[in-house]
Amino acid sequence: MAEADPKAVVERFWRLMEAREWGAARALLAPDFVAEWPQTNERFPSADAFMAMNEAHPAPNWHIASVSVQATEREIVAEALVTSDEGADYAVGFYRVHGGLMTRAREYWIERRAEPAPAWRAAWTEPIETAD
Numbered sequence: 001m002a003e004a005d006p007k008a009v010v011e012r013f014w015r016l017m018e019a020r021e022w023g024a025a026r027a028l029l030a031p032d033f034v035a036e037w038p039q040t041n042e043r044f045p046s047a048d049a050f051m052a053m054n055e056a057h058p059a060p061n062w063h064i065a066s067v068s069v070q071a072t073e074r075e076i077v078a079e080a081l082v083t084s085d086e087g088a089d090y091a092v093g094f095y096r097v098h099g100g101l102m103t104r105a106r107e108y109w110i111e112r113r114a115e116p117a118p119a120w121r122a123a124w125t126e127p128i129e130t131a132d
Contacts, residue, residue, distance in 0.1 A: 037108070
């Protein structure tokens with residue numbers, strides 16, 4: 001049965017991705033699903049393409065932790081921290097859900113940088129995290 005709450009659909013999708021339950025995650029994507037990653041100028045033109053890319057991802061020992069999921073009537077915004085043996089990325093995604101299925105994803109993947117922030121901003125900032 002399709003999940004009625006769009007926010008719950010996105011939350012479930014991220015949980016299934018963490019669990020590597022590929023078939024169940026794929027079942028939450030509409031037949032006309034499209035995903036875009038603007039920062040690398042990529043479009044995944046189908047649910048099958050998007051899921052195949054995720055299944056083939058080479059990062060060792062990756063894990064997804066949901067940071068925040070917010071919803072309006074038309075759009076869901078989710079932030080996640082994705083860690084692996086190679087480092088950490090933040091993902092911020094804008095999702096559309098219709099009829100209990102995700103129809104569109106526009107995700108921005110941001111590598112958490114190891115080097116310090118520029119010195120010129122130091123007078124106005126403090127670290128978000130003191131240790132990993």
